[in-house]
Amino acid sequence: MSRGPRGSNPYSKPDVFTQRAKAAGYPARSVFKLEEIDRRVQLLKQGMKVLDLGCAPGSWTMYAATRVGGKGRVRGIDLTPLNVALPANAETRAGDAFTPSPEVDAFIRELAPYDVVLSDMAPSTTGNRFSDQQRSADLVDRTLDLAEELLAPGGSWVAKIFMSEEIQRIRTRVRTLFTTERIIRPEGTRSVSYEVFLIGEKRKPV
Ligand SMILES: C[S@@+](CC[C@H](N)C(=O)[O-])C[C@H]1O[C@@H](n2cnc3c(N)ncnc32)[C@H](O)[C@@H]1O
Numbered sequence: 001m002s003r004g005p006r007g008s009n010p011y012s013k014p015d016v017f018t019q020r021a022k023a024a025g026y027p028a029r030s031v032f033k034l035e036e037i038d039r040r041v042q043l044l045k046q047g048m049k050v051l052d053l054g055c056a057p058g059s060w061t062m063y064a065a066t067r068v069g070g071k072g073r074v075r076g077i078d079l080t081p082l083n084v085a086l087p088a089n090a091e092t093r094a095g096d097a098f099t100p101s102p103e104v105d106a107f108i109r110e111l112a113p114y115d116v117v118l119s120d121m122a123p124s125t126t127g128n129r130f131s132d133q134q135r136s137a138d139l140v141d142r143t144l145d146l147a148e149e150l151l152a153p154g155g156s157w158v159a160k161i162f163m164s165e166e167i168q169r170i171r172t173r174v175r176t177l178f179t180t181e182r183i184i185r186p187e188g189t190r191s192v193s194y195e196v197f198l199i200g201e202k203r204k205p206v
Pocket residue numbers: 028030031053054055056057058059060061077078079080095096097098120121122123124139
């Protein structure tokens with residue numbers, strides 16, 4: 001990801017979204033991105049089952065758990081274990097989306113088919129934009145592999161991607177799997193960020 005003028009790091013500065021997130025009890029400002037996507041595409045409903053890939057520090061998991069309510073369930077994984085209290089309908093494990101251990105793999109699959117697969121996964125950035133873009137695209141392809149296996153017909157998929165030439169190829173893949181495909185850059189995205197969210201709605205019948 002890029003830096004602001006004179007080398008200042010815009011990611012280290014608490015902005016209005018970070019302050020609002022903390023005040024509302026969320027560990028990260030990213031909650032507002034999911035909230036906007038949810039509002040715009042009517043993503044999350046009571047009773048749904050949700051898989052949250054790259055869930056740490058936990059804002060999306062907390063938000064999704066609230067939205068799906070007591071009859072819904074949320075399962076999340078991340079390379080980093082979560083350090084927040086979650087509602088009773090949400091559970092997470094530490095694991096790699098590419099190479100989950102047998103326990104984490106079973107944890108993910110146990111609740112399938114899911115109604116929604118979310119991914120806010122981002123590679124740790126190297127400073128090499130092309131390499132970062134490729135690693136982001138690889139993560140998104142992985143989420144689509146998992147969606148193909150674990151998402152119910154009619155279900156939805158949301159994944160963050162760093163903009164690159166790979167987007168067109170991935171959007172084509174999304175259109176083969178979903179009835180509706182769209183791209184959203186939520187207002188809460190930092191101005192210097194080159195991330196967007198790809199969304200697939202109404203998974204086609206398998
Ligand atoms: C922007 S953060 C997610 C924030 C989260 N949505 C929230 O609201 O709290 C991106 C996360 O992706 C995770 N991640 C990156 N690569 C991953 C992988 N291969 N498997 C699992 N998680 C991964 C990182 O560890 C990081 O915690």
